[in-house]
Amino acid sequence: MGELLSEWTWNVETISGLILLMTPFVFVVLERYFPYQKGLSVFRKGFWIDFVWYTLVQSFFLKILIFDFIIAPAEISLGIEKNGYISHWPLWAIVLLFVVTHDFYIYWFHRFQHSNAWFWRTHEAHHSVENVDWLAGSRSHILEIIINQTIEFLPIFFLLDIKTAAVVVPIKALIDALWGQFIHANVDVKLGRLGYIINGPELHQWHHADHAEVYHANFSTKLAIWDWIFGTIYKPGFKPRRFGVWYRFPRGWAEQHVFSVFRFNVGTWEDSRLGSVVTNLRINLLNWFLSLMPNLFQIKRLDGYEKFGPKPELYDRIQSRFLKKSA
Numbered sequence: 267m268g269e270l271l272s273e274w275t276w277n278v279e280t281i282s283g284l285i286l287l288m289t290p291f292v293f294v295v296l297e298r299y300f301p302y303q304k305g306l307s308v309f310r311k312g313f314w315i316d317f318v319w320y321t322l323v324q325s326f327f328l329k330i331l332i333f334d335f336i337i338a339p340a341e342i343s344l345g346i347e348k349n350g351y352i353s354h355w356p357l358w359a360i361v362l363l364f365v366v367t368h369d370f371y372i373y374w375f376h377r378f379q380h381s382n383a384w385f386w387r388t389h390e391a392h393h394s395v396e397n398v399d400w401l402a403g404s405r406s407h408i409l410e411i412i413i414n415q416t417i418e419f420l421p422i423f424f425l426l427d428i429k430t431a432a433v434v435v436p437i438k439a440l441i442d443a444l445w446g447q448f449i450h451a452n453v454d455v456k457l458g459r460l461g462y463i464i465n466g467p468e469l470h471q472w473h474h475a476d477h478a479e480v481y482h483a484n485f486s487t488k489l490a491i492w493d494w495i496f497g498t499i500y501k502p503g504f505k506p507r508r509f510g511v512w513y514r515f516p517r518g519w520a521e522q523h524v525f526s527v528f529r530f531n532v533g534t535w536e537d538s539r540l541g542s543v544v545t546n547l548r549i550n551l552l553n554w555f556l557s558l559m560p561n562l563f564q565i566k567r568l569d570g571y572e573k574f575g576p577k578p579e580l581y582d583r584i585q586s587r588f589l590k591k592s593a
């Protein structure tokens with residue numbers, strides 16, 4: 267690993283960003299053709315919460331918090347920017363080392379979260395997804411991410427000089443994201459013998475099942491080998507019937523985080539007037555926005571859909587849907 271790699275940083279980040287923009291489409295297509303659970307829609311229950319709040323908003327702010335406010339100050343106070351103990355290793359060996367060691371750590375931390383009542387509260391949100399698909403892995407409690415990513419990325423800055431770390435971090439983050447999408451994907455994959463080493467949807471879909479047999483099984487993230495070695499594998503050869511947690515869990519991002527600290531009656535809250543406004547905020551905002559300009563669609567329609575717009579019957583359908591919602 268030479269100085270040259272520092273110049274790759276920009277490229278590595280751009281390429282990994284582009285890959286991340288494309289993979290959801292690949293998984294969505296695979297989920298249509300080879301579904302693990304049949305009949306799951308792309309915009310399944312909780313899709314917008316997971317996509318907007320967990321994937322876009324939360325991860326944006328946590329990236330700043332973890333890298334700029336935890337890792338960078340730690341780096342400066344420990345004086346580790348120039349360490350570079352293993353910077354001379356080939357890139358593949360560095361990445362492999364961090365993938366395997368962090369995966370080993372996360373197996374045990376994940377197992378601990380399932381056996382400790384307080385730490386379960388940092389993990390239950392992840393299990394609350396009832397339709398597990400490529401996006402489901404993004405649903406993670408703030409604290410869970412802060413702990414896991416600090417433990418994941420700080421050693422990279424400890425063992426590598428800053429320039430090499432700047433290349434390794436985006437590669438590692440990309441591997442995390444892709445592997446996370448893969449193990450949660452609603453795709454029926456049989457890994458065969460590879461399944462003794464690599465984790466995939468078959469084992470992790472079961473981990474998300476609401477079946478008592480798997481409340482303490484299939485803890486692996488990337489490498490299934492830990493479950494096989496430590497005796498926590500569950501692979502029955504048939505598919506689960508129920509997914510999610512066994513108690514009522516709030517639907518909104520904010521409520522899910524409040525619930526982890528303070529238990530409240532979810533049914534009472536979501537049925538209350540304020541609760542239903544907050545829980546259905548996106549739909550409410552959209553309806554309010556549409557109600558401000560009921561004539562807009564009318565104008566468009568009058569403006570000559572024959573030439574440019576969709577077919578008249580489609581317009582009728584769209585319009586009747588909007589009118590119904592904003593009524």
Ligand SMILES: [Zn+2]
Pocket residue numbers: 376380389393473
């Ligand atoms: Zn779990």
Ligand SMILES: [Zn+2]
Pocket residue numbers: 392402403450470474
């Ligand atoms: Zn999961």
